[in-house]
Amino acid sequence: MNSDDSPLVSVITPSYNQAAFIKETIKSVLTQDYSNIEYIVIDGGSNDGTLEILKSYRNIDPRFKFVSETDRGQAHAINKGIKMAKGKIIGWLNSDDTYLPKAISRAVEALKTNAHWGMVYGKAYATDKENKVLHPYPVESFNKARLFERCIICQPAAFIRKEVFEEVSGVDESFFFCMDYELWMRIAKKHEIGYIETYLANSRCHDSSKTTLFWKEIGIKECMVASLKNYGTISNMMIYDFVNLNYEKGAEWIVQQLKQFNIFGILPKITTMNLYEDFWSPNCLDIFVKVNSHQPLHALLIKGKVIQPDKKRLKVYLNGEVIEECLITDKSFTFIVLMPSESSDCSIQVITNPASIIKQLNDQPSNQRECGFLVDHIIPLSELEYEFIQILYEKVNFVRRWLKGNREMNLFNTDS
Structure with a gap:
């Protein structure tokens, strides 16, 4: 033979x-x-x-x-x-x-x-x-x-x-x-x-085994990276699996993670933001956002915490103009401020009034700083992202149908 x-x-x-x-x-x-x-x-x-x-x-x-x-x-x-x-x-x-x-x-x-x-x-x-x-x-x-x-x-x-x-x-x-x-x-x-x-x-x-230990935290995200590398995009089924596996981490965390994969195209992204290293915002939080003309800025999501509400207010500016004033009534808060803009570069300020007096990072009591709020998430949203996060807030079971209706998938002629 x-x-x-x-x-x-x-x-x-x-x-x-x-x-x-x-x-x-x-x-x-x-x-x-x-x-x-x-x-x-x-x-x-x-x-x-x-x-x-x-x-x-x-x-x-x-x-x-x-x-x-x-x-x-x-x-x-x-x-x-x-x-x-x-x-x-x-x-x-x-x-x-x-x-x-x-x-x-x-x-x-x-x-x-x-x-x-x-x-x-x-x-x-x-x-x-x-x-x-x-x-x-x-x-x-x-x-x-x-x-x-x-x-x-x-x-x-x-x-x-x-x-x-x-x-x-x-x-x-x-x-x-x-x-x-x-x-x-x-x-x-x-x-x-x-x-x-x-x-x-x-x-x-x-x-x-790797599947048991790492699928949720590493595996599904690596599959998305592999798909983006080889196909230039990610299937709706894979996105749904990622959302379903991580739903308990919150809609904001999911949207933040998905930004890196451009699942809706090139999305608004923060280029610089003057947060402190411990994630407290200064009294005037400056945010600069890069925007693609095909996916312009539609809204800004602000999620954070304050020590005491004390009738604190957030005043939000876009390119120097006041967009909205938000009253904080609880220690934990989430606001989505609508700010449709066609600008390619957006300058946003979030001013907190009154400020909170917080110890400096070196914890020296004599050295204090004026802070606004402890930041959980600051996320600029396109219109599609805004609609997507509303679906996430409703129910995870709605995600698959919404993706199919709002995300065209022409690769291999699949409508996954």
């Missing part, structure tokens, strides 16, 4: 302190019915007993090799493994996941049959820490529009031609969480991705 009939498959496992799981991972590779493999474990210098396990397998199976040294994380480890790999096909199996029987042979057969596929993936199971099946992993047959909306590929169930890996320059090491999803995006731009209706792998869910 020549190498075309049975091409060498290199399986790469990035590893760090996974002694509880890695033995099962290794066994799932070395017991495959497809024998023409090399198995490379790139360990980041584990100190939990992993190294002893790796050493034992090096003496059992000549197809097994490993390195153990400090690295820059999971993505870096994968790229190191790719450079070492001699195979024509690459499998990427994390140190807590496992292959199902015949996974490699079925993937090889699919790539042999479909020479135009740059990679192939199959179905997978989500399993618990004992590797017992919880439910089928949410995998879908390949579709570019659906990949734009969410990750439809289970990483351990994917096999990639090495030449494709090298062509797209490997895994982007700037990503901590979704380096696999971002890789699929880049591969899909240049190559056809195939799918087979066969279960190939198990993706283990446990208390210390």
Whole structure:
């Protein structure tokens, strides 16, 4: 049998302190019915007993090799493994996941049959820490529009031609969480991705897995960064997921976070603001806003706290003209001041009367300053952002429908 009939498959496992799981991972590779493999474990210098396990397998199976040294994380480890790999096909199996029987042979057969596929993936199971099946992993047959909306590929169930890996320059090491999803995006731009209706792998869910620990705080936002990098925009589905995951942090926090992704175009943004380092405003808060002509300034959101209301008032000026005077009646307050403006550069002043006398930052009682209020959020809003935040104030369930009606999505002809 020549190498075309049975091409060498290199399986790469990035590893760090996974002694509880890695033995099962290794066994799932070395017991495959497809024998023409090399198995490379790139360990980041584990100190939990992993190294002893790796050493034992090096003496059992000549197809097994490993390195153990400090690295820059999971993505870096994968790229190191790719450079070492001699195979024509690459499998990427994390140190807590496992292959199902015949996974490699079925993937090889699919790539042999479909020479135009740059990679192939199959179905997978989500399993618990004992590797017992919880439910089928949410995998879908390949579709570019659906990949734009969410990750439809289970990483351990994917096999990639090495030449494709090298062509797209490997895994982007700037990503901590979704380096696999971002890789699929880049591969899909240049190559056809195939799918087979066969279960190939198990993706283990446990208390210390990245999905469990980091999805809410890091994962969803990284997916948005990856989407912006590769598509120039973000799907409505992904925005809704971000809103839903973070809804308890408040509408203002969500709008502030979404500004960096320009989901409604280039939005009004603060360029300078004379806040103190402890987020107290001076008695006269100066705010300078850069505005794009397609998304002019529509309103200013002011959220903050005062020590005692004491009939405090905020007088808001836009380019030297009084726009509104707001009476503070509670210690915590939120105002949205309408100030439609076509100006490209907007100068805003928020004057607090009366001022509060606050200790200086060095906490010297003899050294005091006049302050206005403790700032939670100062957010310039376009008209679409203003409408969006009103929806957020109402109910999170309204967000998806509003996005669909107010955000045109022509990419891949999807109306997600």
